[in-house]
Amino acid sequence: MTSSPVFVKIWKCFPCVAIVFRLVEGSARAAENVPIVVMGEAAQKNSALIISIAKSGTLVKNLDAMGSVLAEAGHVVRIHPAGAGKVLNIAVVPGRHVRKGESLLAYQDHSLHLVRLEMTRAQAALTTALAARQNAASAYDRGRELEGMTVAAGETRRRLAVFQAAKDNVIARQADVDTLRHQLEEEYNSVTESDRAQTSPLDETSSIIAPTAAEVQSVFVGVADHISPATELMGLTVISSVWIVSVILPQDAARVVQGGEQTTELVSDTGTTLLGSKITSIGDMADPATGLVRVISTAPNPDGSLHPGMFVNTHLPTRDKTMGVIVPENAVTEINGASIVFVPAGPNRFRPREVHVGATGNQQKVIISGISPGERIVTHGVFALKAVMLVSDMNEGG
Numbered sequence: 001m002t003s004s005p006v007f008v009k010i011w012k013c014f015p016c017v018a019i020v021f022r023l024v025e026g027s028a029r030a031a032e033n034v035p036i037v038v039m040g041e042a043a044q045k046n047s048a049l050i051i052s053i054a055k056s057g058t059l060v061k062n063l064d065a066m067g068s069v070l071a072e073a074g075h076v077v078r079i080h081p082a083g084a085g086k087v088l089n090i091a092v093v094p095g096r097h098v099r100k101g102e103s104l105l106a107y108q109d110h111s112l113h114l115v116r117l118e119m120t121r122a123q124a125a126l127t128t129a130l131a132a133r134q135n136a137a138s139a140y141d142r143g144r145e146l147e148g149m150t151v152a153a154g155e156t157r158r159r160l161a162v163f164q165a166a167k168d169n170v171i172a173r174q175a176d177v178d179t180l181r182h183q184l185e186e187e188y189n190s191v192t193e194s195d196r197a198q199t200s201p202l203d204e205t206s207s208i209i210a211p212t213a214a215e216v217q218s219v220f221v222g223v224a225d226h227i228s229p230a231t232e233l234m235g236l237t238v239i240s241s242v243w244i245v246s247v248i249l250p251q252d253a254a255r256v257v258q259g260g261e262q263t264t265e266l267v268s269d270t271g272t273t274l275l276g277s278k279i280t281s282i283g284d285m286a287d288p289a290t291g292l293v294r295v296i297s298t299a300p301n302p303d304g305s306l307h308p309g310m311f312v313n314t315h316l317p318t319r320d321k322t323m324g325v326i327v328p329e330n331a332v333t334e335i336n337g338a339s340i341v342f343v344p345a346g347p348n349r350f351r352p353r354e355v356h357v358g359a360t361g362n363q364q365k366v367i368i369s370g371i372s373p374g375e376r377i378v379t380h381g382v383f384a385l386k387a388v389m390l391v392s393d394m395n396e397g398g
Contacts, residue, residue, distance in 0.1 A: 037342065037350045037389045044348070049381030051344060056373040057326035059366040060317050061359040063256060065295070067246040067264065067314040069306045071237040072298070076217065078235050079104070079208055082187040083111030084228040087221055088205065094218055097304050098210040098236070103197075105221075105233060109206040112188060112195065119180045126173040133166035214238050215307055237308060242301045244277055246314045247292040258282050260317035262297045263362070266305065274363065275299055275306075279316070315361065322359040324366040331379040332357060332365050333386050341371060342378040342385050350378060350385055 039049070088106045092098060140163040143156040188195050191211040198205055214236040221233055244264055248256065256279065264275045277299035286293050295316060299306060306312075332339050338354045345351040355370025371377060378385060 035352065035389060035392065036345055037352070037385050037392070038348055039350065039385060039388055040348055043384070044381065047381040047384035049384065050379050051376050052327075052331075052379040054325045054327060054367075054371050054373055054375045054377050056324065057366070058321050058323050059326055059359050059364055060257075060361050061320040061322055062263070062315040062361040063248060063252055063318050065246040065248050065314050065316055067244050067312045069308055069310045069312065070243040070245050071215075071239065071308045072241060072243050075238040075241075076235055077192075077211060077214065077238060079192055079233045080229055080231060081107060081109070081206070081208065081227050081233060082190065082193050082229060083109040083115075083206060085109045085111065085204070085206070085226070087223050087225045087227060089223060090219060090221070092216045092219070092234075094216050096216045097239075097307065098214055098216060100210055100212050101194075102210045103207045104210055104216070105208040106197070106205055107208070107227060109188070109195075109204050112184075112204045112206060115180060115183055115188075119177070119184065122173065122176040122180055126170070126177050129166065129170045129173040133163070133170050136163040136166040139163070208233060210236065212238055213240055213302075213304055215304075239301050239304055239307060242299055242306050242308065244297050244299050244306075244312065244314060246295040246297075246316060247287075247290065248295060248316070250286045250291070250293050252318075253282055253293040253295070255318040255320060256282055256295055257317045257319060261362070262295075262317065263315045264297075264299065265313040265315075268305075317361065320359075322366045322368065324358050324368040325371055325373055326364055326366055327377065328379050329360060329363045329365050331377060331382060332367070333382050335386065335389075339370075340386075341367075342382060343371070344376050344378075352385075352389065 039047075085108045088108055090105050091102075092104050098104065136159070140156070140159040143151045143159045147153055147156045184195075187193070188206060192209060194207045194209050195205070197207050217235040217237050219234045221227060221231065227233065244262070246262070258279055258281070260279050262277050262279050264277060266273045266275055277297040279295060279297045281294075281296040283293040283295070297314075327341070332341055332355065334340070335352065339357050340352045341355050342350045343353050353370055355367045358366045358368040360366075
């Protein structure tokens with residue numbers, strides 16, 4: 001029996017149809033096997049679950065780098081005493097963080113004793129000058145009243161000259177007192193020194209204090225050392241703001257945006273936070289020792305959590321951009337090495353969906369495949385959905 005040509009063509013195509021049928025059937029079964037996460041309204045509220053509509057956009061790519069914290073140039077304070085004497089005690093060591101006004105060192109200030117003696121003499125001289133001025137004023141007034149009777153006009157003029165000299169002397173002695181008082185109040189009580197810890201008028205103890213929040217870099221003296229205003233006691237680094245220095249390959253330097261917003265990861269016991277700082281400098285030449293280029297940003301550090309010498313992970317903004325669906329960084333989670341988002345699949349039901357992330361930056365991610373603009377996805381509370389899903393998988397496996 002001979003088969004017709006049409007029948008032969010249909011028979012040859014049958015295996016292809018069968019293969020397509022199996023693929024479609026397999027895809028349908030795979031879709032059916034995707035787990036559905038069920039979470040009640042109360043649990044959603046407790047997890048602060050938020051569903052948002054995905055929108056398309058453009059995200060700047062970040063360049064990940066290793067960075068370190070350095071003190072800003074010119075922010076090193078070198079401490080000298082106002083007087084001369086002997087060190088009594090040292091309250092800090094290198095590496096110690098200190099607050100503004102905190103005591104660093106105490107010394108017996110022999111100069112303070114001398115200044116106080118000079119102040120006593122100056123006050124006594126001022127008292128004498130004031131009395132002399134009063135006597136001269138009285139003599140001049142009497143001379144004017146008796147002029148032409150018992151006092152000659154020449155005597156009155158002489159008394160006037162004595163009175164004027166007495167007034168000038170009072171001004172000079174007052175200036176001496178004011179100068180010494182300024183020295184006691186401003187030099188021995190300044191942003192770096194205080195005598196407020198003294199317990200009596202004869203106490204000559206002076207305290208060296210921190211002029212601002214800082215880190216002690218070095219201490220150059222020891223207990224019982226003799227010091228003077230020329231002695232450098234210690235060096236402090238002001239850390240109210242610091243440099244974050246990232247190192248990158250020379251070929252990447254041209255991609256980084258100067259003036260852009262850098263983010264730095266700060267790891268603590270409570271988790272990781274991101275600190276923003278402005279890029280102020282991108283090196284033109286690579287370091288001969290490392291072959292890397294330095295990128296510097298200035299970061300605020302009011303609480304002193306960043307200290308010179310610590311290492312951090314940084315993310316530098318580049319000129320590269322990626323288009324796609326922009327979602328919050330927390331909307332994407334990792335499960336078994338895949339990037340996953342959750343999409344609503346009915347009331348209180350959510351389905352995980354694998355996506356391809358193109359770039360991350362500014363606490364956002366750009367998704368280039370897996371979801372489309374206009375779709376609804378979970379943007380907050382993903383961690384709770386992931387936990388429910390993993391617990392369900394463990395129970396089924398058990």
